[in-house]
Every structure is written in structure tokens, then in C-alpha cells.
Amino acid sequence: MATTDYDILIVGGGIYGCGIAQAASACGYRCLLIEQNTLASGTSSQSTKLIHGGLRYLEQFNLKLVYEALSERERLLQLAPELVSRQWFYIPIYQGNKRPPWMVACGLLLYFILSGGRSRFKWLPRSQWENTLPALNTSHLRAILAYEDAATDDAALTRAVAASARSLGCNIRENCALEHAEYDKNQWNVRLSTGDSLSAKILVNAAGPWVNTVHQCITPSPACIDIQLVQGSHLLLNRPCPGYVYTESLDGRVMFFRPWKGQTLAGTTETPLQDPPLNINPTASEICDILTTYNHYFPSTACDAHDIVRSFCGMRVLPQTHGSAFGASRETIMLCNPFGQAPYLAVYGGKLTTYRSESEKAVQLLKSFMPPPHKGSTRNMILSEHA
Numbered sequence: 001m002a003t004t005d006y007d008i009l010i011v012g013g014g015i016y017g018c019g020i021a022q023a024a025s026a027c028g029y030r031c032l033l034i035e036q037n038t039l040a041s042g043t044s045s046q047s048t049k050l051i052h053g054g055l056r057y058l059e060q061f062n063l064k065l066v067y068e069a070l071s072e073r074e075r076l077l078q079l080a081p082e083l084v085s086r087q088w089f090y091i092p093i094y095q096g097n098k099r100p101p102w103m104v105a106c107g108l109l110l111y112f113i114l115s116g117g118r119s120r121f122k123w124l125p126r127s128q129w130e131n132t133l134p135a136l137n138t139s140h141l142r143a144i145l146a147y148e149d150a151a152t153d154d155a156a157l158t159r160a161v162a163a164s165a166r167s168l169g170c171n172i173r174e175n176c177a178l179e180h181a182e183y184d185k186n187q188w189n190v191r192l193s194t195g196d197s198l199s200a201k202i203l204v205n206a207a208g209p210w211v212n213t214v215h216q217c218i219t220p221s222p223a224c225i226d227i228q229l230v231q232g233s234h235l236l237l238n239r240p241c242p243g244y245v246y247t248e249s250l251d252g253r254v255m256f257f258r259p260w261k262g263q264t265l266a267g268t269t270e271t272p273l274q275d276p277p278l279n280i281n282p283t284a285s286e287i288c289d290i291l292t293t294y295n296h297y298f299p300s301t302a303c304d305a306h307d308i309v310r311s312f313c314g315m316r317v318l319p320q321t322h323g324s325a326f327g328a329s330r331e332t333i334m335l336c337n338p339f340g341q342a343p344y345l346a347v348y349g350g351k352l353t354t355y356r357s358e359s360e361k362a363v364q365l366l367k368s369f370m371p372p373p374h375k376g377s378t379r380n381m382i383l384s385e386h387a
Contacts (some may be wrong), residue, residue, distance in 0.1 A: 004187045006032045006171075007370060009176050011214050012046035013037075016332075017206035018161040019359030020275045025168035026381070027363060028373030032076070032140045032200065034192065036177035038161050042208055044352070045155035046314030048234065048256050048268055051076055051084050051353045052149040053115065055246070056254050057330060060109050063114065065331060069353045070115040073150050076270060076356070080383040083160060083204075089244040089277050090124065091145045092297065098252060101143040107322035108147045121147035135300045151244065151258065152333040153385075154352055160383040161355075183342035202343040202369050204362070208293060209276035209315040209347055222333050222344045226320035229275075233282035233288050236260060236309040239301050249293045251271030257294065263309060266290050273315065280313040287311070316347045332358045336365045343369035 011073045011112075013035025021033045026171075035041070040049050053070035053329050070285065080372050101123075109120035123134060124144040133144070151243055162172055172318050177193040187199045194248065207214040215224045236306055243263035245257040269286045282290075295302040332350035337343065355377055 004201050005198040006030050006200040006381060007242070008032070008202045008204060009034070009181075009188065009190060009198075010204040010206055010212075012206035012208055013039040013158075013162070013174065014042055014170070014206065014208050014353055015040070015158045015161065015355045016208070016350055016359065017204075018158055018165060019345070019355040020204055020206055020362050021165040021170045021172070022161050022168065022381070023356075023359040023363040023376075023378050024366065025165050025170040026376030026378055028376060029363075029366075029370075031165070031170040032119065032198070033162075034176040034178060035172070035174050038174045039172070040155040040158035043314035043316065044158045044208075045234070046312045047352055048258065048265070049152055049154045049260070050149065050256070050258075051152050053111060053119070053353070054351065055107065055147075055149075056112055058110060062330070063110075065351075066111070067114045068357060069351060070111075070119065072354050074118055075256060075379070076108045076152075076353070076383075077150060079356075079373075079381065080152075080157060082169045082385050083157050083383060084150050086148055087151050087244050088146050089149050089246050090187075090381065091246045092133070092141055093143045093145065095140040095142055097107050097142075097248060099248075101145065104145050107146060111147060115131070121145060134246065135242065135298045136245075137297050137299050141269075149244075151363045152352075153171070155382070157352075160316045160385055164378075164381055173289075177290065178217050180216055180217050183344075188342070193357060198228050199330075202345070204365055204366070205344070205346040209317055211317065211348055213276065215346065218344070220342060220347065222337055222342065222348065225333065225335065225348060228318050228320050228347060229273040230270040230316045230318060231273050231280055231286075231313050232268035232270060232316055233286040233290065233311065233313045234265055235282070235287065237264040237266055237294065237303050238307050238309050239264045239298070239303060241265070245297070247293065248298055249289055250296060251289075253292070253295050257297070258283070264294070266294050270316070276315060280315065282311045282313055302342070319348070332361075334358075334362055338369075339368050 007029040241259040333348040
């Protein structure tokens with residue numbers, strides 16, 4: 001029999017593709033990761049750059065997701081101290097907000113419990129409002145609550161995970177897309193956009209918003225799910241940011257203001273998309289919503305379009321629902337062919353915070369196709385931006 005070039009071919013160089021490459025390489029699999037552009041060039045560099053449990057998911061009663069994300073937050077604080085830092089987040093509550101202070105405090109108490117006591121929270125005394133959040137609109141302000149979460153540089157974290165995978169033997173090729181993969185009952189025969197051909201035992205589709213586009217390049221056609229894509233837009237404003245602020249937009253959606261490179265990063269929105277375009281930009285409506293919300297909370301440092309340093313959009317993969325995107329599940333969905341069929345796994349959705357644990361779950365599924373050369377885990381692998 002001809003020798004197979006790789007045990008696992010992973011398509012997609014975002015945080016999940018890199019995470020699966022790291023976890024699989026730690027188990028001794030011979031891995032190749034391909035990325036059509038550059039590592040972290042998609043959503044993995046275009047998020048709000050937070051490592052958090054997802055406070056808003058408590059309203060969906062998704063306690064399991066919040067608990068797992070908070071556990072992973074603590075692990076990443078240990079594994080990547082150069083890249084992940086604990087921060088205080090502030091929630092200003094005004095008259096007319098749909099969540100009164102007591103309700104927010106109850107949510108923060110539950111968050112504290114689910115975190116094992118690692119997400120402290122407090123009421124900020126009125127005497128500290130101005131010093132803590134200068135320029136914040138205090139008209140009709142009833143309370144400011146604060147709680148602990150964490151922040152990161154999402155692109156740097158992704159590159160650090162990729163560097164760890166490389167150190168474990170993974171081959172990573174950028175500017176390289178999958179053109180076609182066909183299973184011949186023994187291995188995947190693959191053609192790449194570079195003109196190269198290769199073979200692999202297992203195929204992993206971690207292409208993020210392009211997961212179903214990659215699906216169309218595969219023979220025999222594996223199972224897939226209907227998805228909805230939402231565009232999340234951010235604006236970088238030329239204003240110093242006093243801290244990490246968790247707010248409601250004027251129509252009640254969640255919005256963050258956070259420091260980023262000495263300026264204010266504001267977002268995000270959720271606007272439905274039909275197909276994953278190669279280049280997306282904030283819509284005029286999204287820009288207006290973000291600026292209006294910022295100006296409502298910080299009227300003395302109000303911004304207009306001329307104050308936008310740059311803007312960017314990430315795409316989020318959600319299962320197709322008939323309701324609003326806000327109510328759609330944020331759980332990672334993994335479609336894995338059963339044993340006896342072509343060895344294939346597709347990853348849908350997922351949170352930046354839980355990439356590591358979900359990547360290990362993915363590799364656990366792949367073990368049914370091919371036992372690993374040895375045991376391995378990423379639970380104690382230190383990540384460094386200088387790797």
C-alpha cells in the first residue's frame with residue numbers, strides 16, 4: 001500500500017483549526033493545516049477580544065456553556081499569561097434599562113458561583129463613579145456594577161496556538177486552499193490551490209464561516225447542517241477608553257467598549273448575512289448604531305464618522321433558527337462521520353474562550369478512525385506570543 005502523506009488534514013487557520021492541530025499533534029498524529037489566507041485572518045482576529053464566560057448566556061439558561069467557558073478562562077489565564085489578562089468590567093444601569101440593578105446583581109452572583117468564586121463582583125460606590133469611568137453619562141444613572149472577566153489579543157493567541165502546533169510537528173501552510181478532496185475507501189486524495197496533491201487518512205473541516213463552502217469540495221458529500229451567518233462589526237475610535245464597559249445599545253442589544261492600543265474598541269452588532277463574502281465591511285446602519293450608543297454613554301467625548309480609526313467585521317456561524325440570532329445556540333457543533341464511513345469531521349461555530357477544550361473533544365472523536373500514536377493533552381501547554 002502507498003504511504004499516506006498525513007494522518008490528519010485540517011482546513012482552516014482560525015483558532016479552532018489551530019487548536020485542533022495543536023491537540024492532534026500533541027497525540028502524535030502527523031498533521032497538515034492549510035489556510036486560504038493567513039492565520040487568524042478571519043473572525044479569529046475580528047472579535048471583541050474577550051476571554052469570558054458569556055454573561056448574557058445566563059439569560060438563555062445555558063449554564064453549562066457559561067460554566068465550561070469560565071473554566072477555560074481560568075486555564076488560559078494560567079497557560080497564556082502574556083496573552084490573557086484578568087480585568088474588571090463595569091455595567092452602568094440607568095433608569096429605563098430593561099434589567100434593574102437587583103437583576104444584574106443576581107446574574108453576577110450566579111456568574112461568581114459558576115466561576116468557583118473567581119469572578120468577583122461589587123457595587124461601585126457613587127463616590128468612585130467619576131474617577132473610575134470619567135466622561136460616563138451620569139444622567140439618570142442608578143448604579144454601576146463591576147465584575148471580573150478577561151481579555152486577550154485574539155490574533156496573537158491564535159498565532160501562539162499555531163506556533164505550539166508547529167513545535168509538536170504540525171506542518172502549516174498559509175495562502176493554500178482546498179480545491180478538492182475525494183475518499184477512495186482508504187485515504188483522502190487531496191488537490192490544493194497551489195497545484196500540489198497529497199493524501200491524508202482523516203479530513204477536518206474547521207473553515208469557520210466557509211465550512212459549508214469547503215463541504216462542497218468533498219467527495220463523497222458528507223453530512224452538513226443549515227447555518228445562519230451573522231456579521232459582528234467593531235469600530236476603533238480615537239478616544240481613550242476608561243475601562244471595560246458592558247452596556248446595552250439603545251435597542252437593548254449587548255455592546256462592549258474596551259481599551260485597545262490606547263483607543264476605544266466599540267462593538268459588536270449582529271447583522272444577518274446570506275453568504276460568506278471574502279471581504280465584509282460594517283453597514284451604514286451598524287456604524288450609526290455603534291456611534292449612537294457610544295455617544296449616549298460618553299456624550300462629552302462624542303464621536304462621528306471622522307473619529308473612526310478603523311473598522312472590522314467578524315462572521316459568526318450559528319445554527320439556522322426561525323427566531324433572532326441573539327436566541328440561537330452558541331454551542332460548538334461537531335459533525336463526525338460514523339466509524340466505517342469516510343473519516344471526516346466538521347466544526348460549526350464555537351467561542352474563542354472554549355477553543356482548547358473543544359479542540360480536545362474533536363481529537364477524541366477522531367480517535368475512532370485512527371488510534372493516536374501516544375497519549376497527549378494541551379491542558380498544561382504554555383502559550384507565548386514570542387514562540
